[in-house]
Amino acid sequence: MDQPEIIIKPGMGALHYWRDIWRYRELFFFLAWRDILVRYKQTAIGIAWSVLRPLLTMVVFTIVFGKLAKLPSNGVPYPIMVYAAMLPWQFFANSLTESSNSLIDNSNLLTKVYFPRLIVPAGSVIVSMVDFLISAIILGGLMAWYRFVPDMRILFLPAFFMMAFMASFGAGLWLSALNVQYRDFRYVVPFLVQFGLYISPVGFSSAIVPEEWRFLYFLNPMVGVIDGFRWALLGDAFPVNWPGFALSFVLVSLILASGLFYFRRMERSFADVV
Amino acid sequence: MSTVITVENLGKKYLLRHQSGKQPYVALRDVLSDGVRNLGRKLLGRSNATERGAEQEEFWAIKDVSFEVKQGDRIGIIGRNGAGKSTLLKILSRITEPTTGSIRIKGRVASLLEVGTGFHPELTGRENIYLNGAILGMGRAEIKKKFDEIVDFAEIEKFLDTPVKRYSSGMYVRLAFAVAAHLEPEILVVDEVLAVGDAQFQKKCLGKMEDVSAKEGRTVLFVSHNMGAINKLCNDSIWIHHGRIHGFGNSSDVIRVYNASVAGETQTQLPVAGNEFAPLSVRSLQLVNADNVESVSFSCDEPVRILMSLEISHCIPGMYGYVEIFDQYGETILVSDTFDAGVNILEQLGAGVHDIELHIPPRTLGHGEYSLTLDFSSPQSDRTIRPDSTSVLHLDRVLRFSLDDFTTTRGNTRRGHLSTIIAWKTLVQHNS
Numbered sequence: 001m002d003q004p005e006i007i008i009k010p011g012m013g014a015l016h017y018w019r020d021i022w023r024y025r026e027l028f029f030f031l032a033w034r035d036i037l038v039r040y041k042q043t044a045i046g047i048a049w050s051v052l053r054p055l056l057t058m059v060v061f062t063i064v065f066g067k068l069a070k071l072p073s074n075g076v077p078y079p080i081m082v083y084a085a086m087l088p089w090q091f092f093a094n095s096l097t098e099s100s101n102s103l104i105d106n107s108n109l110l111t112k113v114y115f116p117r118l119i120v121p122a123g124s125v126i127v128s129m130v131d132f133l134i135s136a137i138i139l140g141g142l143m144a145w146y147r148f149v150p151d152m153r154i155l156f157l158p159a160f161f162m163m164a165f166m167a168s169f170g171a172g173l174w175l176s177a178l179n180v181q182y183r184d185f186r187y188v189v190p191f192l193v194q195f196g197l198y199i200s201p202v203g204f205s206s207a208i209v210p211e212e213w214r215f216l217y218f219l220n221p222m223v224g225v226i227d228g229f230r231w232a233l234l235g236d237a238f239p240v241n242w243p244g245f246a247l248s249f250v251l252v253s254l255i256l257a258s259g260l261f262y263f264r265r266m267e268r269s270f271a272d273v274v
Numbered sequence: 275m276s277t278v279i280t281v282e283n284l285g286k287k288y289l290l291r292h293q294s295g296k297q298p299y300v301a302l303r304d305v306l307s308d309g310v311r312n313l314g315r316k317l318l319g320r321s322n323a324t325e326r327g328a329e330q331e332e333f334w335a336i337k338d339v340s341f342e343v344k345q346g347d348r349i350g351i352i353g354r355n356g357a358g359k360s361t362l363l364k365i366l367s368r369i370t371e372p373t374t375g376s377i378r379i380k381g382r383v384a385s386l387l388e389v390g391t392g393f394h395p396e397l398t399g400r401e402n403i404y405l406n407g408a409i410l411g412m413g414r415a416e417i418k419k420k421f422d423e424i425v426d427f428a429e430i431e432k433f434l435d436t437p438v439k440r441y442s443s444g445m446y447v448r449l450a451f452a453v454a455a456h457l458e459p460e461i462l463v464v465d466e467v468l469a470v471g472d473a474q475f476q477k478k479c480l481g482k483m484e485d486v487s488a489k490e491g492r493t494v495l496f497v498s499h500n501m502g503a504i505n506k507l508c509n510d511s512i513w514i515h516h517g518r519i520h521g522f523g524n525s526s527d528v529i530r531v532y533n534a535s536v537a538g539e540t541q542t543q544l545p546v547a548g549n550e551f552a553p554l555s556v557r558s559l560q561l562v563n564a565d566n567v568e569s570v571s572f573s574c575d576e577p578v579r580i581l582m583s584l585e586i587s588h589c590i591p592g593m594y595g596y597v598e599i600f601d602q603y604g605e606t607i608l609v610s611d612t613f614d615a616g617v618n619i620l621e622q623l624g625a626g627v628h629d630i631e632l633h634i635p636p637r638t639l640g641h642g643e644y645s646l647t648l649d650f651s652s653p654q655s656d657r658t659i660r661p662d663s664t665s666v667l668h669l670d671r672v673l674r675f676s677l678d679d680f681t682t683t684r685g686n687t688r689r690g691h692l693s694t695i696i697a698w699k700t701l702v703q704h705n706s
Contacts, residue, residue: 008368008377030408038396112391113409114368182302271370272288 017264021116028119031106032126039127050131051138054086061086061203071204074237077146083139084233085202085226088164091132092171092222093193098124099172100179100189107274117267118260121176125169139233153232160228163252167221170256173263180274181266201226205238214244221255224248278380278461278493279343279366285374286336286361335361337517339375345460346491348484350498350508350525352532358517359497363387363465366495381460381493384411388465390450395439399430399449402438406453420456427478428452444687448475455482461493480507500678501529501571533569553590554650554667557583557627561675574641574679574693580632582648586625593620593652593666597632600671602643607691608634620650640693641679641686645671 021028040047058079065071066078073081099121103110106120143150179185200222201209209217217223224245230238336358343349351359364370366377367385392409393402403424407417417424425431428449430441438446462483484507487494498504504511504525511528513521521528559582563569572578580597596611610632612620619630648669679685679693 006368006377006379006383008365008372008379010372010374026414027408027411030405030414034394034397034401034405037401038394041396108388109392109409111364111369112387113385113411115409178302182305184301184303188302268371271364 011268017116021118024115024119027115028123031119032123035123035127036130047134050134054083054090054135055138058082058086065203071208074205074207076234076237077148080139080142080146080148081205081230081234081238082203083135083142084230085200087132087135087139088160088225088229089197089200089202089222090135091128091164092168092225093196094128094131095125095168095172096175096193097189098128099168100175100186102172103176103180103270103274104183104186110274111271117270118173118263121172121263122169124176125165125172128168129165148234150233151235153235155232157229157232160225160232163228163249164222164225166256167225167252170252170259173259174255177263177266180270196220196222205230206241207238214241215247218244218247219251221248221251224252276345276380277342278345279341279495280378281342281366281375282340282377283375284336284339284362284365284372284377285334286358286365286370287373288333288335290331290333334517336365336372339514339517339519341512341519341522343493343495345493346487347510348487348494348496348508350496350504350511350528351514352498352501352504352511352529353514353520357514359514360387360465361517362514363463363495363497367463379461382411383461383463384457384459385463386410386454386457386465387463389447389454393438393446393450396437398437399425399434399441402449403453406450410454410457411459412457416458424452424456427455427482444475451475451479455479458486458490459492461495462487463495465497466499483507499571499676501533502573502678502680505529533571553586553588554593555585555587556648556667556669557585559583559648559669559672561673570673570675572675572677573681574639574677575636575681577636578634578639578675578677580634580646580673581629582632583627583629584623585627586623588625589621589623590652590666591621593650594618595620595648595650598647598649599639600645600647601691602645607639607644637693637695639677640688640691641677643674643676646673646675647671 061082062078065082066073102120102124103117109115109120110117175185175189179189199217199220206217206223206227218241225248227238227240227245231240339358339362351362353359361370363385364387365372366379367383367387369385369387390402390406392406394405397405403421404414404417408414412420425434428445428451430445430449433441433445438449441449464483480503483494483496486492494507496504496508508525510523511521511525512519513528513532521531559580560568561570561572562579562581563572564576564579594612596609598606599608601607612618648667650666650668652666677693679688682688682693682695
């Protein structure tokens with residue numbers, strides 16, 4: 001027989017796992033495609049919503065931080081400064097929210113069909129990526145409106161996006177697995193997202209953070225990502241604090257690695273618990 | 275033929291949590307508060323480590339299960355609810371891990387534990403075919419190739435681009451089946467999915483499954499409560515009882531023993547005839563079909579015959595009896611008492627053993643699961659035996675049986691409690 005032999009044993013989940021993920025890549029695309037399709041079919045406001053949300057937040061932040069608090073924007077129009085940060089932040093926040101519920105929402109699949117469970121939270125991140133792309137188009141519009149032209153650094157943007165992806169996926173893995181295990185964890189997620197918005201430089205620039213707080217500040221991995229986005233999009237006005245960025249990057253990698261490890265460990269019992 | 279599935283000493287243990295009134299899952303809130311409480315106890319020096327452990331109980335859903343399946347075999351898996359059939363299938367489909375033992379499988383496995391897994395109501399029929407196909411393990415190219423065949427099989431061409439939430443339940447099931455029927459794995463694992471869908475379509479699916487497995491040497495594992503379907507489709511059957519293999523062999527043999535045992539188990543629940551003061555006792559009680567074979571699953575087209583053997587030690591004046599049949603929701607479907615015959619037959623019986631038959635005609639009860647209660651009462655019953663009631667003997671839900679409708683168009687999706695076939699006649703033609 002030329003067929004591969006499957007061996008099922010206790011604690012054997014790890015064997016061929018990555019090969020399986022490759023074999024189930026089409027299911028992965030189909031699930032992501034379903035989520036996107038459903039999302040924009042279900043609500044008339046579907047696409048409008050992913051446009052309005054960051055736009056309105058940007059307006060509020062511009063008024064509160066830029067006009068009322070009169071925080072500096074280093075010569076760049078305040079709305080653009082806010083929106084450049086909003087881009088990765090919304091992506092991160094949406095991914096967290098979506099992926100934390102993803103396993104529960106797909107519990108009917110988990111209990112009826114085998115596939116590497118990893119593709120479920122990964123699919124949620126992909127769905128958030130669509131919103132990200134829509135937001136990116138709006139940013140382009142904003143830049144055109146303010147006649148702001150980014151320089152060659154924009155070529156680095158994909159690298160920072162990768163980092164945002166790693167952070168989103170890593171945290172998403174943690175939250176989705178925790179959510180299966182502790183069903184009330186979903187109440188923690190909105191708080192995390194809201195809290196994160198204020199400790200990340202979305203409404204303000206990193207420059208206003210006092211020197212003595214810098215280390216603590218960069219412990220938030222999204223700080224590195226957002227600073228990177230601003231640097232790539234807005235140029236020298238927003239220099240990256242490279243040691244701080246390195247710290248952020250290490251933390252992001254750590255979150256992703258530990259997320260993968262934790263998810264893989266919990267995965268075996270998902271079907272029994274969910 | 276080569277062996278494609280080898281199962282050795284398979285076991286699956288679940289921990290049952292005994293926390294009455296709480297959700298089945300763990301809440302972080304509870305873990306935290308328990309943690310704080312335990313910490314508090316430790317600090318106060320009153321540690322009680324056993325407390326959490328006491329809330330859990332081990333339960334082996336499957337234990338010491340070993341068997342081999344050869345290529346092209348069609349294996350039925352039978353057993354009562356909760357015997358462990360579904361757990362076995364879930365382990366075979368890699369949905370859950372075993373606790374002990376191992377399984378070796380050669381070939382691609384597709385499992386069909388539910389019809390229409392992952393169907394999304396908002397998506398159209400076309401989109402759901404792709405989605406469901408991918409979930410069942412087909413590649414996009416494969417689905418594309420079989421797309422027309424699937425649509426044909428499901429008979430839904432006109433509604434391909436309608437969201438499935440607007441489908442009738444029949445269309446929905448047909449579409450789901452059609453996708454599943456076109457799976458082409460080497461090994462197909464099927465759980466009680468044929469219980470839905472109308473009879474004709476069921477036949478079509480069974481036929482398709484039979485076809486492919488016979489022609490292409492596909493291996494099928496099939497769980498069902500429908501003994502007829504198992505007997506038809508599967509050459510061999512495994513009988514699982516309390517998580518262990520209780521019988522494995524030729525399907526018709528295993529089914530016969532299984533049916534006898536299910537009927538037999540209910541007999542053992544009957545009170546022993548030994549009470550010399552009891553005026554009446556039931557020696558035996560069984561259900562038999564038209565061919566005089568003891569059974570618990572019937573077709574709507576055959577009579578359900580209730581046979582009982584009564585031992586009457588002394589006649590009680592005014593004693594009567596009744597049989598009450600409940601559906602699976604506990605609702606009374608039918609009551610028949612000894613006055614049905616015109617005169618109370620019980621009053622005419624003298625001391626001794628009497629065999630009595632109740633004949634429920636074909637096409638009376640609809641498909642479904644039923645239980646049967648037998649009661650004997652007398653207004654002058656001996657109060658020394660049962661001081662509080664007129665009951666002489668009450669056997670609550672002593673027999674369970676099921677009926678399947680194989681012949682009508684709607685079959686097992688026909689609604690209502692009765693399976694009576696009513697003639698539709700044209701009387702007069704009006705030409706307007």
